[in-house]
Structures are given as C-alpha cells and as structure tokens.
Amino acid sequence: MAVFLQxxxxxxxxxxxxxxxxxxxxxxxxxxxxxxxxxxxxxxIGMYCTFFLFKLAGIDPFLSVVLTMPALFVVGAVLQRSxxxxxxxxxxxxxxxxxxxxxxxxxxxxxxxxxxxxxxxSTTYSSSSVGLGSIRLSTPLLYSFLITGAITAALYWFLAxxxxxxxxxxxxxxxxxxxxxxxxxxxxxxxAFGLGSALAGAAGALIAPIYYIYPQxxxxxxxxxxxxxxxxxxxxxxxxxxGGVLIGMIESLSALYIASGMxxxxxxxxxxxxxxxxxxxxxxxxxx
Amino acid sequence: xxxxxxxxxxxxIGIINSVTGPEAPIGxxxxxxxxxxxxxxxxxxxxxxxxxxxxxxxPQIALxxxxxxxxxxxxxxxxxxxxxxxxxxxxxxxxKNKVPILIPTAAKEELTRMNYKYVFRIASPANGLAAAGxxxxxxxxxxxxxxxxxxxxxxxxxxAKTAKEYAAxxxxxxxxxxxxxxxxxDYRSTLTQVKSADPDVVFMVSYVADAILxxxxxxxxxLSPRAFIGGGAGxxxxxxxxxxxxSEGILAxxxxxxxxxxxxxKEFAERYQKRFNVDPPYHSACAYESLRIMAExxxxxxxxxxxxxxCLHEGKWDGIMGPVKFVDYDGFQNQNKxxxxxxxxxxxxxxxxxxxxxxxxxxxxxxxxK
Amino acid sequence: xxxLLLWVIPALALALVPLxxxxxxxxxxxxxxxxxxxxxxxWNVIGGFAGQYSVGHAAWYGLGAYGAFIxxxxxxxxxxxxxxxxxxxxxxxxxxxxxxxxxxxxxxxVLASIAVAExxxxxxxxxxxVTNGAEGILGSDLPPLQIGGTVITDWNSxxxxxxxxxxxxxFCVAVNFVVKRSKLGYYLQAIREDQDAAHSxxxxxxxxxxxxxxxxxxxxxxxxxxxAFYVGFIEPQGVFGIDVSIQMVLTCIIGGIGTVTGPLxxxxxxxxxxxxxxxxxxxxxxxxxxxxxxxVILLMPDGFVGFIAHRLRxxxxxx
Numbered sequence: 001m002a003v004f005l006q007x008x009x010x011x012x013x014x015x016x017x018x019x020x021x022x023x024x025x026x027x028x029x030x031x032x033x034x035x036x037x038x039x040x041x042x043x044x045i046g047m048y049c050t051f052f053l054f055k056l057a058g059i060d061p062f063l064s065v066v067l068t069m070p071a072l073f074v075v076g077a078v079l080q081r082s083x084x085x086x087x088x089x090x091x092x093x094x095x096x097x098x099x100x101x102x103x104x105x106x107x108x109x110x111x112x113x114x115x116x117x118x119x120x121x122s123t124t125y126s127s128s129s130v131g132l133g134s135i136r137l138s139t140p141l142l143y144s145f146l147i148t149g150a151i152t153a154a155l156y157w158f159l160a161x162x163x164x165x166x167x168x169x170x171x172x173x174x175x176x177x178x179x180x181x182x183x184x185x186x187x188x189x190x191x192a193f194g195l196g197s198a199l200a201g202a203a204g205a206l207i208a209p210i211y212y213i214y215p216q217x218x219x220x221x222x223x224x225x226x227x228x229x230x231x232x233x234x235x236x237x238x239x240x241x242x243g244g245v246l247i248g249m250i251e252s253l254s255a256l257y258i259a260s261g262m263x264x265x266x267x268x269x270x271x272x273x274x275x276x277x278x279x280x281x282x283x284x285x286x287x288x
Numbered sequence: 289x290x291x292x293x294x295x296x297x298x299x300x301i302g303i304i305n306s307v308t309g310p311e312a313p314i315g316x317x318x319x320x321x322x323x324x325x326x327x328x329x330x331x332x333x334x335x336x337x338x339x340x341x342x343x344x345x346x347p348q349i350a351l352x353x354x355x356x357x358x359x360x361x362x363x364x365x366x367x368x369x370x371x372x373x374x375x376x377x378x379x380x381x382x383x384k385n386k387v388p389i390l391i392p393t394a395a396k397e398e399l400t401r402m403n404y405k406y407v408f409r410i411a412s413p414a415n416g417l418a419a420a421g422x423x424x425x426x427x428x429x430x431x432x433x434x435x436x437x438x439x440x441x442x443x444x445x446x447x448a449k450t451a452k453e454y455a456a457x458x459x460x461x462x463x464x465x466x467x468x469x470x471x472x473x474d475y476r477s478t479l480t481q482v483k484s485a486d487p488d489v490v491f492m493v494s495y496v497a498d499a500i501l502x503x504x505x506x507x508x509x510x511l512s513p514r515a516f517i518g519g520g521a522g523x524x525x526x527x528x529x530x531x532x533x534x535s536e537g538i539l540a541x542x543x544x545x546x547x548x549x550x551x552x553x554k555e556f557a558e559r560y561q562k563r564f565n566v567d568p569p570y571h572s573a574c575a576y577e578s579l580r581i582m583a584e585x586x587x588x589x590x591x592x593x594x595x596x597x598x599c600l601h602e603g604k605w606d607g608i609m610g611p612v613k614f615v616d617y618d619g620f621q622n623q624n625k626x627x628x629x630x631x632x633x634x635x636x637x638x639x640x641x642x643x644x645x646x647x648x649x650x651x652x653x654x655x656x657x658k
Numbered sequence: 659x660x661x662l663l664l665w666v667i668p669a670l671a672l673a674l675v676p677l678x679x680x681x682x683x684x685x686x687x688x689x690x691x692x693x694x695x696x697x698x699x700x701w702n703v704i705g706g707f708a709g710q711y712s713v714g715h716a717a718w719y720g721l722g723a724y725g726a727f728i729x730x731x732x733x734x735x736x737x738x739x740x741x742x743x744x745x746x747x748x749x750x751x752x753x754x755x756x757x758x759x760x761x762x763x764x765x766x767x768v769l770a771s772i773a774v775a776e777x778x779x780x781x782x783x784x785x786x787x788v789t790n791g792a793e794g795i796l797g798s799d800l801p802p803l804q805i806g807g808t809v810i811t812d813w814n815s816x817x818x819x820x821x822x823x824x825x826x827x828x829f830c831v832a833v834n835f836v837v838k839r840s841k842l843g844y845y846l847q848a849i850r851e852d853q854d855a856a857h858s859x860x861x862x863x864x865x866x867x868x869x870x871x872x873x874x875x876x877x878x879x880x881x882x883x884x885x886a887f888y889v890g891f892i893e894p895q896g897v898f899g900i901d902v903s904i905q906m907v908l909t910c911i912i913g914g915i916g917t918v919t920g921p922l923x924x925x926x927x928x929x930x931x932x933x934x935x936x937x938x939x940x941x942x943x944x945x946x947x948x949x950x951x952x953x954v955i956l957l958m959p960d961g962f963v964g965f966i967a968h969r970l971r972x973x974x975x976x977x
Contacts, residue, residue, distance in 0.1 A: 003484050006509070010476040035765045086956055092764040093711040097911055098955045100713075100904060104948030112945070117313050118497045120527070127533050129508035138476075138508045211473040212497045214310065219900070220471065223776070226769055255477035260468040261440050263477075265780040272773045276758055279766055347794065348889050348896055352686070359682045377796055377891030396793075440783070441792040469783070 002134045007256040008249055009132075013141040015248020016148040017207055021221055022228030022240035023152065024199035030172040030235035031192035034084060034095050038103035039225050040218030042197045044110060046072055046204020047213045051119050054208075061121060062143050065151075065205045069198040076197025080190045088189070103218065110215035119213040126209060144206035151202055152241055155195075159237070168192060172235060227271040233281030242282060298335040299586035301579065302357035304368035304378065309345030311495065313527065314571055315370055318392065320564050321575030322367070324556070329580060334587045336579075339363055343374045350374035351381055358385045364586040365389065365596050367578045370571070372396035372442040379407045388597040390582050392574040393543070395520060396446045400623040408600050408614050410578050411543045411570075412626040414443075414519075415450035418491065420628035421517040421541040422454050424642035425489050428653040431514060435464035435487035437478060437502065438519075439494055444470075447493045447519045463487050470498050475505050483511045490515070496522040503534035507657055514654035515539055517630075524569050524631070524638070535633045537655050542629050543609070544573035545640045547648045550610040567638070577609040665835075669828050676817050685816040691929045692823030693885050698909035698921025699830035700877035703837055705907065706916035708870040709850030710760070713768050713903050714775030715878055717755075720897035721748040722879030723886035724782065727795050736801050741883040748879035749872050751778075756871040760864050763853075772900065779898030794893030797886070819888050826884055830877045834918045837873065846870055850916075878906075905947075912950050914963025923962050 025039045049068045053059045059067070083102060087095045128139040159165035170178040171188040179185050203221075211217075228247050232239025247267060254266040274281060303322060306315035322338070329336050339361045341353035350369045357363045358381075366382060366389040369375050375394040382389040383404040391399060391409040395417060400409045412420075425431060434455045438444035445467065455462050463485035466478045479502070482490060490513045494502060499522030506516075518540035522528055529535050544550075546557030546568070556576065560568040582596075585603060589595030601622065605612040614622045630642035632651050641651040676685065697719070705711050725744025729735040735743070759770040782789045789795070802812040811818040837843045845866045848856040857863055886892045896902075905928070913924025928947065935943040958965040 003480050006480045007477045010474060010480075014474050035769075083952065083956070090955070090959070093709075093768065094955050094959060096711070096713075096765055096768055097907065097951055100907075101948040101951030101955065104904075104944050105952065106948075108945035108948060111308075115312065116308050116310065118310065120497065120500055120531075122531055122533075124533075126531075127504040127507040129510070136509050138505070207473065211501070223772065226772075230766075230769065252474065252477050255474075256481060259784070260466060260472075260475070260478045261784045262780070263472075264469065265777060265784065268773045268777045268780065272770060272777065275762060275766060275770050275773070279762065346896065347891055347893060351889060351891060355686070356683060373792070373794070373893070376794065377889075380796055381890070442794075445791065445793060 003256065004253075006135045007252045009135060009137060010141070011249040011252025012245050013137065013145045013248070014252070015245035016145040017203055017244070018224055018228050018247055019241045019244020020148050020151065020199055020203040020206065021225040022232065022244050023155065023237050024196035024203070025225045026229045026232070026235055026237060026240045027192055027199070028196040029229070031168060032084070032088060032189050033092070034088070035092070035099070035226075036084075036193075036196065037096055037099040037222055038106060038218070039196070039200055040220065040222030041103045041106035041110075042072060042076065042200035042218075043204040043207070043221050044107065044213075044215065044218040045075065046201035047208045047217065048110065048114060048119075048204075049201065050205040050208040051121050051213050054121055054123075060123065061205055061209045062140075062147060065147060065202050068201040068205045072201025072204075073194040073198040075201075077190050077194040079197070080193035084193060085186070085189060103222070107215045107218055114215060116215055121208050121213065123209055138210070140209045144210070147202075147206060151199070152237070155199070156237065164191070224267075227267055229281075230271060230279070231274050231281055233283040236281070236283040239281055239283035298337065299583055299591055300337045300339065300361070300363045301582055301586060302354075302361060302363035302366040302368075303338055303340045303579070304343050304350055304353050304357070304366060304370075304374070305340065306345045306370045306374070307340075307342040309343075310497075311345050311371055313496065314521075314525065314569075317525075317569050317571045318368070318370055318575040320560065321392075321568070321572035322579050324559065324563070324572075325576045325579040325583070329583050334583050336583045343369050345371065345374070347374050347377050351377045354378045354381050354385075354389075358382070358387050363387070364589075364591045364593055365582045367392060367575070367582050370394065372399070372446065375399055376442060379404065382406055387593055388582070388585075388600055390578045390600065392578040393571050394443070396442050397450070397620075398446070400620045403621060405622070406597055408622040408624075410581070410609060410612060410624045410626065411574050412628045413620065413623065414447040415453070416626065416628040417447055417519045417541040418451035418454050420630050420642065421491065421519060421539060422451065422458070422460075422489070424539065424630040424651070425515045425517060425653075426458070427642070428651055429514060431488035432459075432461055433463040433485070433487045433489070434460040435466070435482045435485055435490045435513070436462065437464070437466045437468065437482060437490060437492045437494075439470040439498060440467040441470065443495075443521065444493045448491075451491045451493075451519070460489075468498075470495070473501070475502050476509060479506050479509050479511055483509055488514045489517065491517045491519060492523070493519040494522045496525045496527050499523050499525075499528050500531055500534070503528075503531070503538070507534050510657070512655065512657060516655055517541065520570075526567050526569060529633055529636065529638055532636050533658060536636070536658050537633060537652055539630055539632050539641070539651070540638075542570045542631050543626060544570040545629055545631055545638065545646075547640050548610065548629055548646045550608055551606060552608045556608045573608055577605075577607050577612065580607065581605055581612065665831065669824070672824055673821070676820055682816050685820050687929070687933060689816065689819055689823045689888060690933075691925060692820075692827040693881055693888075694905075694909060694925035694929045695827040695922050696823075696830040696881040696884075697878060697906045698913065698925045699827075699834045699918075700874050700881060701906040702834055702874075702910050702915065702918075702921045703877070704867075704870045704874040706910055706920070707837060707843055707846040707850065708867055709846075710867060710871070711768050711907065712771040712871075712874075713900070713907055714771035714773070715874070715906050716898050716900065716902035717775040717778045718748045718752055718875040718878040719882035719885075719902055719906075720778065720782065720892075720894070721751065722882030723892045723897045724789060724795070725879070726883035727797060727886050727892060728788065730800075731795060731798060736803075737883065737887055738803065741880065744883050745876050745879045748875050748882075752871050752875035753868055756868040757864065760867045760871075772903070775898060775900065775903055779894050782894040782898060789894070792893060792895075794891060794896075797890040797892075800887065819884075822884060823888075826881060830881070831918060831922065833873060833877060834921075837870075838918060842866065842869060908947055908951055910961075912947075912954050912961055914961030914965075917961070917963050920961050920963040927962070
C-alpha cells in the first residue's frame with residue numbers, strides 16, 4: 001500500500017509540471033488555433049535561463065521564476081509577431097510544420113551556443129525529502145507543485161476577473177465576434193503566445209533542479225504536453241491541469257506495475273484512445 | 289620503446305569518438321587522453337597523423353565514420369568508438385575491411401566474442417565490472433539480496449546481465465531487476481520497487497546524468513542498502529563525484545585509478561589535472577594507452593594493417609593501465625585480461641579500495657546517507 | 659511522352675555513373691540520395707496527394723527494416739524474398755492504423771500519426787525477444803545473389819547497392835507519376851481540397867485515403883529494408899525515431915508538396931546540405947532544415963518546385 005501511495009504521490013507532483021507545459025500549449029491553441037510544436041523548446045530556453053541565473057548569479061531556481069517568466073513572455077511575443085502571426089490563416093498542417101521548423105531552429109541554435117553537454121543544477125535541497133508517514137515526498141518537487149498551483153490560480157484569476165482576460169477568452173471562443181465587439185484580436189494573439197511562452201519558461205525553471213538540461217530536451221516535453229492537452233481537452237486550462245496530473249499518475253503507476261520501460265508506451269496508448277474515442281478530451285469543448 | 293626511438297616513423301590512425309551528442313562530456317575525457325598520448329608519441333619519435341571522426345553518439349554514424357576512415361582516409365588502424373552501441377556495428381565493419389581496431393572502454397561482452405581477428409579491447413568486458421564490484425562487496429560483509437538497476441541500452445543490459453549471472457553462481461538472491469528507459473525525470477517508481485524488496489546490495493549501471501538523478505531520488509526515498517555499486521561509466525565520472533550529497537560512500541567498478549600503483553598512473557593523473565583542470569576518469573587512461581599501443585604497432589609495422597594486427601596480437605605492454613596483453617580466454621578473443629578496480633568516494637575523493645594489492649584505503653561499509 | 663523522356667534520360671545517366679566514379683564515398687552519397695528521394699516520394703503519396711500529413715511514417719520505415727532483418731537473421735530468408743514479407747507486414751499494419759485514425763482531421767491526425775509511430779518504437783524497444791531491444795540488430799553477411807548457377811553479386815562493394823538504390827528511387831518516382839495521373843490521384847486531390855465536398859459527392863473517403871496510405875507505406879517499408887541492409891545495423895531510435903518521420907516531411911515540403919519533382923529536389927537539397935554542413939555544423943545541420951522549412955512555409959508554400967514553376971510561368975507570360 002505504501003508503495004502504491006508513494007508512486008501515486010510522486011506521479012501527482014511531477015504531473016504538476018506536465019500540467020504547466022500543457023496549459024501554455026492549450027492557451028495558445030485556444031486563442032489562435034495553432035498547435036505549437038515548439039512548446040518544449042520554449043521550456044528548454046527557460047531551463048537554460050534558470051541554469052545560468054543560478055550558476056552566474058546564484059539565484060535559486062524556484063525564485064528565478066519571476067525573472068524567467070517575463071523573459072520568455074518577451075520571446076514568445078517576438079516569435080508571434082514575426083512568425084506565427086503570418087500563418088494564422090494558413091492550413092493547420094502548415095502551421096504545424098512552421099512550429100516544427102521553429103523548434104528545430106531553437107534546439108539546434110541552443111546546441112551550437114551551449115554545446116550538447118548535459119548541465120546539472122544542484123541545490124542544497126536537490127535530494128531532500130519530506131516525510132509523510134512512510135512516504136517520502138521530494139522537496140524540490142513539492143516546491144514546484146506549489147508554485148505551479150500558484151501560477152495556475154493566478155492565471156485563472158487573470159482570465160476570469162480582468163478585462164484583458166475576458167478579451168482573451170472572447171477571442172478564444174469566437175474570433176470574429178470578439179473582433180466585432182472591439183477586441184483587438186491581433187494583440188490577443190501576441191498576448192496569448194507570450195503568456196504560453198511564459199508558462200513554458202516557468203515550467204523550465206521548475207524542472208531545471210530536478211532533471212538535466214540539454215538542447216534536445218524539448219522534444220519529449222512537447223509530446224507529453226500534447227498528450228496532456230488532448231486528454232484534458234484542447235483549450236481548457238482546468239482540463240490541462242487535470243490532464244497533467246493524470247498523466248503523471250499514469251506514468252508513475254505503470255512504471256510500478258508494468259515496467260519502467262513501458263510507462264511511455266502506456267501514455268501514448270491512452271493518448272491514441274482518447275484521440276479516437278473522445279477527441280474533445282475530458283473537459284474540452286467539442287469543435288470540428 | 290627503444291625500437292620506437294629508432295624509427296622516426298609516421299603513422300596514420302583513425303579515431304572514432306563521441307565529440308558531440310549526449311555522451312559528449314565523456315567523449316571529451318577520451319579526447320583529452322588521446323591528446324596526451326599524441327604528445328608522448330611525438331616525444332618517442334612517432335609522428336601520428338590522426339583522422340578524427342565524430343559519431344555523435346549514434347551507431348549508424350559510427351559505422352559511416354569507420355567506412356570513411358578505412359576507404360577514404362586509408363588509416364592503418366582505428367581506436368574507438370566510445371560507447372558499446374557505437375562499437376557494435378563498427379567492429380564488424382572493421383573485421384570485414386581487415387583493419388585492426390582497438391576498443392578503449394566499451395564494455396559489451398560480445399564485441400570480443402565474435403571470433404574476430406582484427407578487434408582488440410583494452411578494458412575489461414562487462415562481466416569484469418560486475419564481478420569486481422560484487423566480489424569487493426561480498427568481501428566486506430555478508431549479503432544475500434541483490435537488486436540490479438540499469439538503463440535498457442546495450443551497455444546497461446549487457447553489464448546487468450553479467451551481474452545477474454554472478455548472483456546465480458555466488459548464492460545471491462536477485463530481489464529486483466529493474467531496467468529503466470533513460471532520459472526520464474522520475475525514477476521513483478523503480479526505486480520504490482527496489483526499496484520494497486529490501487536489498488543488501490544495489491548494483492547500478494548508468495551514464496552520468498541518470499546516475500545523478502537516480503542517486504538523488506534514492507536518497508530522497510531513503511533507499512539504504514548496505515552497499516551501492518556503480519558498474520563503471522557514470523558513477524566514475526568527476527561530475528558525479530562532485531555531487532557530494534549523493535556520491536559519498538558509493539562504490540564503483542572502474543578500469544583505472546590514479547592511485548592504482550601502475551607505472552606512470554599517478555604522473556598521468558597529475559599531468560591531466562594540470563592541463564585540463566579536472567581529475568581524469570578511467571576513460572582518459574584507456575584512451576591514452578589505446579592510442580599509444582596502436583600507434584606503436586603501426587609504426588613498427590610500417591603502416592601495414594596486417595602486420596599491425598600481428599603486432600597487437602603478440603605484443604606486451606606495461607604502462608599506466610598496468611600489464612596489457614591481448615589474449616584469448618573464456619570465449620573472448622584478443623581481449624586484454626584487465627584487472628578491474630573498485631573505488632569508493634570518501635570525503636569527495638575517489639580512492640581505490642579493491643583489490644588488496646592496489647587498495648590505498650579501507651572501504652567504508654555499510655553504506656549510510658550523509 | 660515528353661515528360662517521360664525528361665525522366666528517363668537522367669535515370670540512364672545515373673545508371674552509367676559507376677563506370678566513371680569509383681570512389682566508395684561518392685557512391686555512398688548517391689545511395690543516401692536515392693534513399694532520401696524514395697522516402698520523399700513515398701510520403702508524397704499520402705501527404706502531398708491525399709493531404710494527410712503523417713508525421714509518423716518512420717513506423718513503416720522501421721517495420722520494413724526490422725521485418726527483413728529478422729527474417730534474414732532468424733530464419734535465413736534472403737533479403738530479396740524477406741523484403742516483400744516485411745512490406746506486406748507494414749502495409750497490413752498501416753491499413754489497420756489508417757482505418758482507425760482517418761476519421762481524425764488535420765492536426766488531430768498529425769498527433770495520432772506521431773502517437774502510432776512512438777507506440778511502435780517503444781514496442782520494438784521493449785519486445786526484446788524479437789527485436790533485441792535497445793541493443794539493436796547487427797546484420798550478418800548477405801548471401802550472394804545467384805540466378806541459375808551464376809553469382810551476380812556478393813554484396814561486397816557499394817555498386818550493387820547503388821543500382822538497387824537507383825532502381826528503388828526510380829520506382830517510387832514512377833509510382834508518384836502513375837498515381838498522380840490516375841483516377842486515384844484525381845479522387846485524392848478532391849479529398850485534399852475539400853474533404854466534406856468529396857464526401858458529399860459520394861467518394862468513399864476512408865477507402866481512398868487507405869489506398870494512398872497503403873501505397874505510401876509499401877514504398878516507405880521497401881526503402882526501410884534497403885537502408886537497413888545497406889547500413890548493416892538497426893536499432894529502434896534510429897529507424898522508428900521521430901527525426902526520421904520529420905525528415906521525410908521536410909523533404910517534401912521544401913521541395914514542393916504534391917508534385918512529382920518536389921520531393922526529388924527536396925531530397926537533393928537536404929542530403930547535399932547535410933553532408934556539406936557535417937564538417938562545419940556537425941549535428942546542427944538540422945538548424946538549416948528548420949530555417950528552410952520556415953522560409954518555405956512563409957515565402958513559398960509550394961516549395962522550391964512551386965516557386966520555380968511560378969517564376970517560369972511569369973517569364974512565359976512575358977513579364
């Protein structure tokens with residue numbers, strides 16, 4: 001029983017990080033209907049920023065979130081204005097290819113600049129844990145889960161309670177109607193991509209202390225984010241949150257009960273099943 | 289050595305290494321070893337023209353690299369590649385093309401088990417790594433239950449297999465057999481399984497990045513066997529040792545240490561430290577000695593591939609890797625019967641603790657987290 | 659007829675190349691080129707003609723590779739028979755996958771195709787008894803090819819691979835040629851342009867999409883088998899990895915999707931570029947791919963071929 005709980009809780013904690021990446025992706029999709037295949041690379045940039053802030057300025061990774069998020073927001077906004085904006089009316093397949101190309105450019109530029117050496121970020125609490133009965137919870141994972149919760153809550157409040165948030169949601173719901181109501185949908189696009197990137201940056205800052213950093217790390221995160229978003233429902237933030245935690249749990253438990261090598265397989269099989277049986281996901285709005 | 293001085297010879301050697309890609313940091317330690325070897329060869333009067341190829345960590349690229357070296361660059365012999373997975377297809381192509389190849393570190397047993405004439409290896413195959421580590425541990429105290437944790441790649445699987453075979457022949461009970469897919473941020477499920485099996489000894493095979501994550505999570509989960517043994521690779525790297533919280537007390541099988549007592553080993557380490565600002569892992573020593581031996585043979589044989597092969601087959605050396613002779617034994621061909629050492633991280637330093645004739649410190653046992 | 663000549667002459671020229679060029683390295687580059695062309699043309703059938711962007715075609719490539727290899731190594735079946743069995747396997751699985759995934763539209767189909775390829779890759783990684791897992795399979799020496807009592811080749815040089823590769827590339831181009839001008843091509847175009855309209859006209863969508871996928875998967879698997887024997891070593895990441903799928907897509911997009919010459923041009927550009935850059939940029943030749951794709955999507959969505967055709971048309975119009 002303890003083994004099961006241990007695995008379950010570890011899965012939930014790491015699921016929080018997956019959720020954060022997924023939320024960024026789903027926000028971008030919701031507002032612009034663009035599936036950003038470079039989301040993982042944005043996380044990667046966040047990870048490198050965190051690493052260098054730590055190595056060069058001694059800033060704790062969890063604190064540096066407040067620096068990484070605005071930095072990635074700017075990066076995202078620039079990318080939106082220069083590239084994404086131009087393909088908003090193109091075929092969805094072409095949009096995907098554009099973001100795939102963007103991902104290749106980002107990861108390979110990082111490789112040229114930073115080399116493909118794995119970087120490891122070690123803090124004093126990297127291997128600490130908090131005891132809960134016979135269960136041990138990783139300290140860094142706990143921090144990241146709490147921060148993810150805070151960011152998600154803040155995002156939710158922003159979207160539900162502020163005018164800009166309402167404008168974003170309106171654009172996501174019906175672009176033309178929003179425009180007719182006076183919403184500057186182009187700005188909303190920039191804002192959404194910027195926010196999505198900022199969230200990716202935050203995820204990067206939170207993952208950096210518990211994983212390792214290298215240029216190609218983005219690919220796996222992008223794929224995981226897709227699973228999270230499809231499971232939760234494209235365009236739904238609560239869905240992405242739930243999806244992330246769910247995927248974290250599934251991964252952890254399948255590693256425990258089937259085999260560690262099979263956990264990714266289980267996730268993809270579930271992904272396929274959701275795509276085929278309920279493509280709108282758990283909480284998504286059905287749209288063709 | 290004198291013979292080498294008599295020939296102001298010029299030889300052409302190909303090197304296949306992982307200069308870029310995920311194993312680049314280890315590849316760099318090999319490159320550094322090669323650099324030092326080139327300097328020493330020059331001092332001995334052997335001019336080596338090195339043609340270097342980067343396999344980027346991918347076996348197919350290693351294969352293409354070999355083909356290029358053999359057909360386009362006309363090298364006399366090849367040293368490398370680094371990893372078992374790259375060496376796999378490469379040695380076969382070397383044999384087919386009748387070019388002598390000397391493997392510095394790759395541990396997969398099959399590499400020198402295929403009845404090949406042109407394939408030589410200086411480091412011990414995987415079974416040596418497992419046997420030494422487990423022998424050392426069993427000598428420290430009674431142990432009944434063994435857990436094996438390894439990455440499901442060539443290197444991990446072959447080394448783990450030998451550990452499991454050892455357990456079967458030495459009365460150890462295999463209580464956990466966990467193969468993980470490398471690159472995951474979360475090994476907690478795997479480690480929780482291991483913990484629940486309550487092992488006395490945990491034998492692990494990983495490269496550096498995963499080794500660090502695994503040990504961090506092991507500490508976090510309070511997995512506390514009487515001994516942790518790392519089967520070469522990641523656990524011997526300075527990057528791992530530098531993580532003081534998690535490396536202290538970890539035993540590791542290794543092909544070389546600076547305090548092994550072999551001729552020139554200490555000086556090599558000091559020279560390496562001064563040049564590259566970091567302690568040399570065994571990879572550098574293996575690389576150094578491999579290039580030295582290959583170049584010497586190529587010089588003696590006047591760049592003839594078959595004569596070089598014969599020279600390797602018959603030769604004897606005694607350098608920083610200790611006595612080296614390529615023999616056939618136990619189903620291996622052209623394999624150097626290299627004694628595997630076991631080290632332990634004590635106070636942030638790597639010290640040799642086994643076998644007795646090379647040990648410089650007493651091992652700390654049983655294992656306790658700091 | 660004239661279009662046919664435009665293809666036959668270069669093909670004949672290529673067939674004569676080994677008489678002048680003996681360097682194994684140069685022949686190696688040609689063989690890489692043939693593989694890239696074959697893959698691009700294969701993908702074009704489903705991606706270009708039918709408009710279904712599969713980013714998981716590595717699945718069929720890998721199945722071709724593993725199928726033929728395993729048959730040779732475990733059952734001793736020579737590649738010239740084993741390949742067809744591997745192709746058949748790939749096609750059967752492809753049709754099954756198509757049947758369940760073709761109901762998905764646009765980006766959802768893309769995601770599903772990626773998931774399928776990853777599932778197959780992970781299965782190959784974990785099903786050690788059959789595939790040897792991460793250790794991969796090292797090809798053994800190929801049996802000499804004999805007809806009657808005469809040995810045609812014992813596979814010890816690059817030349818037989820050169821000719822086989824050329825044949826394969828020509829075959830895939832020919833398949834594209836034939837499909838484009840056939841009724842199938844016509845239906846595929848309708849499906850690509852407006853799926854719902856095609857459906858309302860009574861065109862059975864899944865049937866034709868599956869036909870295209872079957873053809874595409876067959877060609878891809880054939881190429882995968884060939885490439886596996888040529889390289890002599892396969893492992894799951896190398897043949898099922900998403901990079902393989904992405905390269906296939908990029909070849910077509912950059913060259914010109916939906917045309918017969920497009921993938922060919924794309925293959926030439928990408929192979930030559932990556933060989934040339936290997937010396938300076940090492941692995942980062944993918945950077946150039948990324949830049950090219952972005953440039954193509956933004957500036958010339960019809961690829962280089964479309965761009966050139968557009969220019970020629972402008973010139974012909976006398977501007």
